[in-house]
Amino acid sequence: MDIKRKELLITSFALFSLFFGAGNLLLPPLLGYNSGADWLWVTVGFMITAVVIPIFGILAHAKLQGTLYDFGKKVSPIFSLVYCILIYSIAVAIPSPRTAAATHEIAIFPVFGTSPLLTSTIYFSLVLVFVLNRSKILNLLGKFLTPFIVIILLAVIGVGLSSSTFTTGHLQVETPILTGILEGYQTFDAIGAVVVGAVIIVSLNFNNMKVSAFASKRKLIRQSGFIAGTGLFIIYAGLMAVGAYYSSEIDINTALSSDMQRANLLRGISIASLGEFGNTVLSILISLACFTTAIGIIAGAADYFRGLFNKSQLAYVVTAVLASGLGVLVGQLDFNAIVVVAIPVLLFIYPITIVLILLNVLPDKLATPLIFRAVVITTFVFSIPDVIGFISPSEGLTILTEFIPFSGQSLGWVLPAFLVVVIASIFQLKKSN
Structure with missing residues (x-):
């Protein structure tokens, strides 16, 4: 069966939006800012763990076309079960709430001054509504939200680079490539690949695109993975370049916490490239990018436990509700606190995830x-x-x-x-x- 261009674009855009969340937007500009003239080498390292490995993860899903359980079943059934529970627990406990924290700190609080509890409550209530409407996720993300996100990102990067003086600051990292590799961990993209890849497969079975043959789905998922990965590469490299070339023009106030530095830099870049309207653009961009990722994570976890309990819709709903409730609780923390908590967890689970992805390819x-x-x-x-x-x-x-x-x-x-x-x-x- 031939893959139609419409099907390919919708799936590619949906996959991109499921990947692109809080860390993907906030981490690269500050990394470029601190890299100075060596920002390109840092970008190379960053791409290994934030683009190349995730693409391999999607290719592995295209090959297996099962669930996350299939990634580790060759080790042992018990290992695979424990690994799946760990991955989904980590996903709903760290990267999902982190999207709410980033939305509050950058998009909501500067405008409305509301509490993080109110933001995370409204945020995950909306996420839950979309997750419970499972069959519409792929079309919603692919047709509407992602194209808007990509247009805004390209506008910020394009206008920012065209108006930049191309002057970098001082190098503040000792080993550029290795720094990029480790910072790529923080995007959660490798974990995202094994989680959202399963979401795409389930969505293909739910939607009305009629891509049912194994070979056709494999081709569609592979091509979508490469397109989404290329999009991530362009956006990451652009954000790092803008961060590096604006390092001599924007003061991020190094006395502040890392999350506030990231927010100040991104806000400064948006205003420098799009004027005062940049604040509004940034708020919309953060909200949409984070929102789509949270939907993908919680839908992926709910899908897994639905399958674990013999395709029980009740298990899907209960998991979605519990994950959203956890998001409300953890989402009240500031972005940097969640990043710090995530580091030891990532140092443990990320290497295992990487080798499982590579072995399955x-x-x-x-x-x-x-x-x-x-x-x-x-x-x-x-x-x-x-x-x-x-x-x-x-x-x-x-x-x-x-x-x-x-x-x-x-x-x-x-x-x-x-x-x-x-x-x-x-x-x-x-x-x-």
Whole structure:
């Protein structure tokens, strides 16, 4: 079955909007601002974890066309169940409430001065309404909200760059590429890929586009993933460039918290590029970008538990209500507090998610259950020092991590995981011969 252009664009736009949330908008400008003349190298690192890995995640979904459970089932059914529950719990407890916090701090409070409780309550009430109307999500996001978001983003970036003096500030990061890689964690895009990819698959089954054949859905999801990834690449690079080139013109007040610095910089860029109207534009942009991501996260969690309880609609509704209620509670925290809480969680779950994505993209002959188990266990073990080192650094731990390459950059799991893939592949090949 041929994929129509309309179907492709709707799915691509929907996928983009499900990815693009609070962190995606707030993190890149400040990262570019602090990178100075090396902003391009930081962008390269950022793209690895915020664009390339997520695209692989969508490709893995196109191949599997199941649920998140299928990503880890080759390790073991129990592992996959625990992993799914962890991922969805993290998603509804951190990135989803973070969208409400960002909306309040940048779009709502400066205009209305209301409390974060009121904002998060109204915000997640609206999210719940859209999530409960499950069949309309794909068309709503693809036809209406995302094109508007993209137009506003391109306007801010295009006008901003055209009026910039192209003068950067001083470099404030020691290792540009590695800094970009770790900052890419904060977008939650790899976790987003495994969560929202499942949302897209379920939505294709709900909507009226009649894309039902396995091969047709695989083609549609793959092409949509590449288009959405290209869009993310352009937007991220543009936001980093604008942040870097306005670093000599905008004072973000380094005495403020990181979240206020991000907000001040983004507000300054919007005003510099679009005048005083930029404040209004920024408020609308933040609200829409965050809102669509929250819908995707909660719908994804509700979809999973619906399937876990034998396609029970009650399980879907209960999960959506509980996730929205949790969003109201956590969404009252400020954006930076949520980011800080997220770091140790990400250092633990992100490496495992990355290796599961990459292994699921590989042909089945190469990614056998043996390799899955060996790589995931190795990744888990070598991620532990990163988590402990962030929570409670000690001299003994420092001595230990000195022997692990890249451990100082919280990437101590990378080389061991790669070596285990090679060794397990050789062992498996000899065994088969």
